[in-house]
Amino acid sequence: MLTWLPENISTFGNGVDHLFSLIYYITLAIFVLVNAVYVVFIIRYRRRRKSDKAFHYHGNNTLELAWTALPFALFAFLAFYSDGIWRDIKYSTHAPNPDYIVEVMGQTYMWHVRYPGSDGVLGHRDPALVAATNPFGIDPADPNGTDDYVAINQMHFPINKNVLVRLSSMDVIHSFFVPNLRIKQDAVPGQWVDVWFNGRKTGEYEIACAELCGSGHYLMRGVMTFQGQTDFDAWIDQQYLNAANAAAQKTAQALPASAPSPTTPSHP
Amino acid sequence: MDAALPHSHSGASEHAHRASFVRTYIFSTDHKMIAKQFMVTALVFLFIGGAFALFIRWQLAYPGTGIPLIGHLLPDTWVNPDGAIIPAFYTQLLTMHGTIMIFAVIIPLLVGMIGNFCIPLMIGADDMAFPTINMISFWMFPVAGAIMMAGFWVEGGTAAAGWTGYPPLSAIASTGQTLWIVGLFIVGFSSILGGLNYITTILNMRAPGMTFFRMPMTVWAVFITAIIIIIGTPVLAAALSMLFMDNFVHTSFFTPAHLVVPAKDMHLTAGGGQPLLWQHLFWFYSHPAVYIMILPGMGVVSDVLATFSRKPLFGYKAMIFAILAISFLGIIVWGHHMFQSGMNPMLGTTFMVATMVIAVPSAIKTFNWLGTMWRGQLDFTTPMLNATAFVSMFVIGGLSGIFMASTPVDVYIHDTYFIVGHIHYVLFGGSLFAIFAGLTYWWPKMTGKMMSETLGKWHFWVTFISFNGTFFPMHILGVGGMMRRIYDPTVYDFLKPFQPMNEFITINAMILGFAQFILVAALIHSIRKGKPAKRNPWRANSLEWEAPSPPPHGNFDHPLQVYRGPYEFSSPESVRDFLPQTTPPEDVKRHMAEHLERLKTAEAPQSDSTH
Ligand code: HEM
Ligand SMILES: [Cu+2]
Ligand SMILES: [Cu+2]
Numbered sequence: 001m002l003t004w005l006p007e008n009i010s011t012f013g014n015g016v017d018h019l020f021s022l023i024y025y026i027t028l029a030i031f032v033l034v035n036a037v038y039v040v041f042i043i044r045y046r047r048r049r050k051s052d053k054a055f056h057y058h059g060n061n062t063l064e065l066a067w068t069a070l071p072f073a074l075f076a077f078l079a080f081y082s083d084g085i086w087r088d089i090k091y092s093t094h095a096p097n098p099d100y101i102v103e104v105m106g107q108t109y110m111w112h113v114r115y116p117g118s119d120g121v122l123g124h125r126d127p128a129l130v131a132a133t134n135p136f137g138i139d140p141a142d143p144n145g146t147d148d149y150v151a152i153n154q155m156h157f158p159i160n161k162n163v164l165v166r167l168s169s170m171d172v173i174h175s176f177f178v179p180n181l182r183i184k185q186d187a188v189p190g191q192w193v194d195v196w197f198n199g200r201k202t203g204e205y206e207i208a209c210a211e212l213c214g215s216g217h218y219l220m221r222g223v224m225t226f227q228g229q230t231d232f233d234a235w236i237d238q239q240y241l242n243a244a245n246a247a248a249q250k251t252a253q254a255l256p257a258s259a260p261s262p263t264t265p266s267h268p
Numbered sequence: 269m270d271a272a273l274p275h276s277h278s279g280a281s282e283h284a285h286r287a288s289f290v291r292t293y294i295f296s297t298d299h300k301m302i303a304k305q306f307m308v309t310a311l312v313f314l315f316i317g318g319a320f321a322l323f324i325r326w327q328l329a330y331p332g333t334g335i336p337l338i339g340h341l342l343p344d345t346w347v348n349p350d351g352a353i354i355p356a357f358y359t360q361l362l363t364m365h366g367t368i369m370i371f372a373v374i375i376p377l378l379v380g381m382i383g384n385f386c387i388p389l390m391i392g393a394d395d396m397a398f399p400t401i402n403m404i405s406f407w408m409f410p411v412a413g414a415i416m417m418a419g420f421w422v423e424g425g426t427a428a429a430g431w432t433g434y435p436p437l438s439a440i441a442s443t444g445q446t447l448w449i450v451g452l453f454i455v456g457f458s459s460i461l462g463g464l465n466y467i468t469t470i471l472n473m474r475a476p477g478m479t480f481f482r483m484p485m486t487v488w489a490v491f492i493t494a495i496i497i498i499i500g501t502p503v504l505a506a507a508l509s510m511l512f513m514d515n516f517v518h519t520s521f522f523t524p525a526h527l528v529v530p531a532k533d534m535h536l537t538a539g540g541g542q543p544l545l546w547q548h549l550f551w552f553y554s555h556p557a558v559y560i561m562i563l564p565g566m567g568v569v570s571d572v573l574a575t576f577s578r579k580p581l582f583g584y585k586a587m588i589f590a591i592l593a594i595s596f597l598g599i600i601v602w603g604h605h606m607f608q609s610g611m612n613p614m615l616g617t618t619f620m621v622a623t624m625v626i627a628v629p630s631a632i633k634t635f636n637w638l639g640t641m642w643r644g645q646l647d648f649t650t651p652m653l654n655a656t657a658f659v660s661m662f663v664i665g666g667l668s669g670i671f672m673a674s675t676p677v678d679v680y681i682h683d684t685y686f687i688v689g690h691i692h693y694v695l696f697g698g699s700l701f702a703i704f705a706g707l708t709y710w711w712p713k714m715t716g717k718m719m720s721e722t723l724g725k726w727h728f729w730v731t732f733i734s735f736n737g738t739f740f741p742m743h744i745l746g747v748g749g750m751m752r753r754i755y756d757p758t759v760y761d762f763l764k765p766f767q768p769m770n771e772f773i774t775i776n777a778m779i780l781g782f783a784q785f786i787l788v789a790a791l792i793h794s795i796r797k798g799k800p801a802k803r804n805p806w807r808a809n810s811l812e813w814e815a816p817s818p819p820p821h822g823n824f825d826h827p828l829q830v831y832r833g834p835y836e837f838s839s840p841e842s843v844r845d846f847l848p849q850t851t852p853p854e855d856v857k858r859h860m861a862e863h864l865e866r867l868k869t870a871e872a873p874q875s876d877s878t879h
Binding site: 188 | 359428435440523524527539541613627670756757
């Protein structure tokens, strides 16, 4: 059954998969045990002679106590064990210091992604400015924001880096789901939620939406690409260049493309 | 179906009643007729909801392929020129499938049908405490159902935000969504009226000697269920009212500021609301509601297992305390539906612990059912087969719940087909098999006719096998990461390998759907040609078997006095292997003495002849 899991590439994914298989084997054992007893009873105690009476027995308190205490201990253990991993995944106090911070905004039916520009700083955003043409509500008055790089359905990250995604939505609830990273988080309008991960293997991985968001819900597919650091640096520089060129074309005013290597952004 | 014809003993005041067809079959106040009305209406909805499911399954197995035979007959707001379902209609179908199955099938069958039929008969009352309210409670249900279904024919189609109706999606004004809200509100109202009636009846109208701890599990379960309904449903009503206002006058209870909505309606920018508020309110009702949908089934199964094992229910009191524990814990676990919602993850920890704990009483119940069958004399009649299946399917549903209760695992499987698998193991494998068990168990009492065991068993086996073929693989799809509520899984590369499995599921689903016609055939065959049922065809102990089959208006033809609990099967004190609740102890003793006497005289000549 667990062989159907897509390949895990995230750091905390090991813990999740481990827990998954632990619960799988525990529940499988319970299932087999209970049903084996059940089938034996069904065969063995099937009525054979009309006149036979069953065993007149009302129950046994010791047994009741035993089969209350044992499941309780087991499930309490599972809750305790689960909680450690849960904290690592979702508690903001447990998240490692991010190497990269990006923003993701869900819109029916696409994922907008915002990288800080070459200055490494995400510009100020104003919720009142959010519109189909400006999904993040980037404030044009803030120079930090003018160079921010915005893409649709495409995310690139270097491997072995802690990435923090700030997640929200501009219309209905979506859910940011990357099966290979073992991460899922609803994107809720009016609210920003942090998601972190660290991918360890290069390649292209699919991003899906897991929360019904309308009839195009199934189309909300994105791709997350993990690259080596040098490839990533080259890629992001190219994006800055393209963005600058596009902006330049727009204003019909040639500007020198500035492309310093993107240093690790500090906390904005 | 002359079941509800008033009996002559019920007095002069009933004469007007007898005269009127309308009062007997349509606006009846007789709890048994109301139970039948719930049954027929809900079974009709079962087929409607089932048809929706088959459309959904067709699309998932063969995305974009025209529906065979009927595809071309459907309107172009539903299908494309090839006869294939369009995405907008697909989301409407999945929304209405869930809504109908939960609110118009499972709850009406378990609470409306079983509750109404069993409570007065099992506690020895002549009817419900408030027969007229009972009638109103029923009639709200088809009205609500019609309002919801009407959505299919309004502009823009019916509700399409899932049965959970999460805003802002559900708050973006559409007529169909508004009809959904109104329909649910009325269904909830009907539930509350029914619940009040059940509680009052059980508290006040028990026959002499029927103490609380002599009530059958079915009555206990429906009693606790009614209490949950009274606590939970008003919260749903409040949430629905807010959602209605958001849709209608743009109050923004659930919509934050600055939403960019493609729809024409820009009033939504009013803002200030909280999408998560809806989820808290909705699940505060809807988690307890899943227990509304399973507790009565557990009661039915306990009764059926005891009867056909010819054994007392193992740990009767433990079973009652387990139900009480489930209902209490059930009220504090709603957040397990919201682990990934953006709710504070610390609350995730709290709700995980509560959810893990609630699995304990479920385990207790399972072990007690096994204990009941241990050293029994099992008779595998149709009701018994269905009850037996319930236990085993419920175990699977409960165990899959553990995966989801574990927050880190839920990160991955939340909103995937794993959840769909879980839901169907508890609601179909659990609730619906319990309904089949209860329906076939009490059918002879309801109609006065026996049901064909052959048809009943065919229905059971085909359903059981195709049920597992349909829903077990869904867990695997979930492990593979397939999201629920998607129109076309082949959009994703990582889901393409699962297409053969989707096809397999659909084929099983077709068999499962069409197998339900066997049940209908069995019911019709029984009404037309069934053998007349005796008062107590299953040789059971509880009070309903004291009444004629079918019971007349007013139920019992003799006064009742209860002496013992309902599960005295195979008692050594009694000659037969059952001991009705009403047999006086002195009669039991006398019968035993006579029996021993007869045995002696039978033995005496035998020993003589050996000389
Ligand atoms: C051992 C007992 C159970 C446990 C531990 C359990 C746990 C859970 C959890 C954690 C979820 C949320 C999963 C998610 O969305 O990620 C869930 C969903 C659900 N459960 Fe259970 N459950 C149990 C029994 C039941 C029963 C008895 C029923 C109904 C008769 C039921 C019906 C449902 C339904 C309908 C949903 C899905 C709601 C939706 O999102 O559409 N569960 N369960
Ligand atoms: Cu979506
Ligand atoms: Cu729940």
